[in-house]
Amino acid sequence: MPTNFYVFKYATYPLISFKTKIKTMRKFTFLMILALFSFSCSKRTAVDPPSPESPPATVKATLANNGALDDTNIKYFGRWDFSNPAQYVSYWGGAYFRVRFTGTSVKVKLGNTSNYYAKIDNGPWVSFLNVGGTVNLTPSLLANGTHTLSLAQGKDYNYVFNFQGLVLDAGASTSAPPVSTNLIEYIGDSITAGYTDPQANVSDYAWVCSEALNCEHTQIAYPGINLSNGFTGTGMQTQYLKSQSLAYPSSPNWNFAVYTPKVVVINLGTNDTNNGVPDATFQTNYIDFLATVRSKFANAEIFVLRTFSGTKASATANAVLVRNQAGDKKVHYINTGGWLTAGSADYTDGTHPSVSGHIKVANLLKPILAPYVGGVQAIANGTYKIVSRSSGLAVDAKDKLTANGTSIQQWTYINGTNQQWTVSSLGNGQYKIVGVQSSRSLSVTGQAIADGTNLSLYDYQGTDNQKWIVMPTSGGYYTIKSVQSGKLMEVKGNSPTAGALIDIYPNNGGNNQQWAFQTP
Template identity: 25%
Template sequence: MSKLSIKMNDPRLAFIGRVDFTDPLKPMFTWPGSSVELKAVAEKISVKIKNYRNCYHNYVGISVNGEDPKKTEITELKEETEVVLIDGLDTTKESRITIYKPMDAAHFYEISEIILEAKDKEAELLEKPELPARRMEVFGDSVSAGEVSEAVEYAGKPDPEGHEGIYSNSWYGYSFMTARKLGAQLYDEAQGGAALFDKTGWFHGPDFVGMETIYNKLRFNDQIMPMTDWDFARYTPHVVVIAIGQNDANPENYMGNDEEKSKKWKDGYKKFIDTLREKYPKAQFILTTTILCHSKEWDDAIDEVAKSFNDKKVQHFLYTNNGTGTPGHIRKP
């Protein structure tokens, strides 16, 4: 049996997403889909991982050569544990491995070691994978995070009650499926329940926190640990998708009904876009919501803001059945 332990500062590892390198030997993964990629020859792959739980069942995911992933539950809390991610790989050829975070701020985790094992030959870590040149970024909510995407029996239906996160998988969110089809990196700043403004939406209850607070954060849920700032110089996307407006009707669905509050939201939404455009002046911006049921007035407000820019680099996208497609989350194909 050959066994190779890889430290997380090994230069042959590639990272995608807002990964926290405060301790480079124990990088922390906070946002959904954030990942480490490697090329290897191995039969079995494990990680040493420490989980910081907020809610739900918590998982770490692995995909081999871009194929459908496997999720493994992390049951230990705040204690480092060794978790087997996959076994039985073909050691006659190299594999491209993606170890990724399937969930949003239901938890954070840090990885201190990746362990490669093989029975009949030497386990090997190969050269650093080349990352796609195209770059995307999404600022969104649970749909952008792939929440409840694996509940295929509930397609077109409300989410299963008490699902406890077992059906959530960022791999099957539209954002990551789009990135894979385009051959692009994706930084997915998506959080279930997030609205634009603080004190609205469903995230971080009962003291709700909005995208206006978390969009520029690395650690973004102080129910787990204190928030920290993100350095925007670390990543510049070509395309930015803003998919906010689904959760903003909580606690009050005022859009189109209260002129003053409606104007405040539209002004705040425009300011949010302006802030990101200052950071990414060359990027194409796509404004959208989802096919999850919601009031049309929110999409009308987004359309009004998009048109106010009078700029081809800011476009509003509507799905055919926008806001009317399903009462529950979007399921994987």
């Protein structure tokens, strides 16, 4: 007999009127249909993706609270496969789960041998290397009470996390842990996977930065992977779409409805250089890849990092500009020049950052991402003088003029109101910058996007040539990016001379493209 149907036995009813019989039959029929509908709904076993308002964890729909696989209090982060009820598996490094539990001890059941990292309460990450089966995560008993466990996996080239449940004390139970509503997804190669670091993914810049921001995170990264297909095999432009890493060429596609990050950080290009991908090919592939990521996450802010070594920097920056000028204003190029020092303790082997190098990167990336994940805005609203890092001169409305079209130059600061600017947040990392003397807005002249277009004053109209994205660099300086063109405000020609004009130009990391916002 089909399991989708209820069986109803006949019953004998007292005598009632014909009209009452009809009403009773209608009511009975309605209840039977409702029961059938409810039963069919209760059989659904697919994982429900979180709604946009829900925490960005993958949640299995059930009611147990004993640490078994069907325990809804265990929150998963990363790309997990829940299809096998005997084991939940992730194939990308840096996948983790979090849960609260009572008692004095906890063990984990693992279906594979690999490297795992456990953190209990506010303690350090503890390594469990080359372990499998049932692993005791508390060789020293905990104080009796409620504790929070986080467990992550990461081993160079072997990123399988096969989870088969927890073993708790007799009578102990789980409860839901705290979960941030902010999720950051990182896409990269061995550098983003923490390759060569003693604790792999949990010690790399992606993990350290996200934890410092109190954000959840995913790492879709694999050693040796290119962005581009076809030079040493499959590149990230294809593998990013898969549930499993590059080690699994027959991987099924990933369901991008499962979670939605607020921020995506991409760091690719090192292996494309090593494997001979031409710059033009790389740039085209990067443009296409950024469009692919945007198609999956319509509202995410996407941050594209210059490789730490600087390889493919121009092609990377140009790909971002193309996307900006195609209308995607939420893609940002981050020039990482100077973040790490070649030949120093920042690296383990000249390519891969050391643990301390990863921490440096995380500390520099954190204030850039913070405004987009609930942190403080880059610049507080207020009135400032804006000073060039290269020349030490201030942004100035030429000759103290106030008319629309007045040129913007650099000049020695003399406390003039034509050198003072009111900065106001427009939300989403964007600002308007208005002259105190003129009450007119700092604008890219004529709404042009060409390299070298000068800045001028103009009545504020809310157009993108009058909106600016301010991002920290280092030493208290910032870049000021035109929302319309994606190009940076700079001192034209890197001139040190008073009277040099201010224009826009692609991000090249120059000090003439960096500015301090100082009290007048």
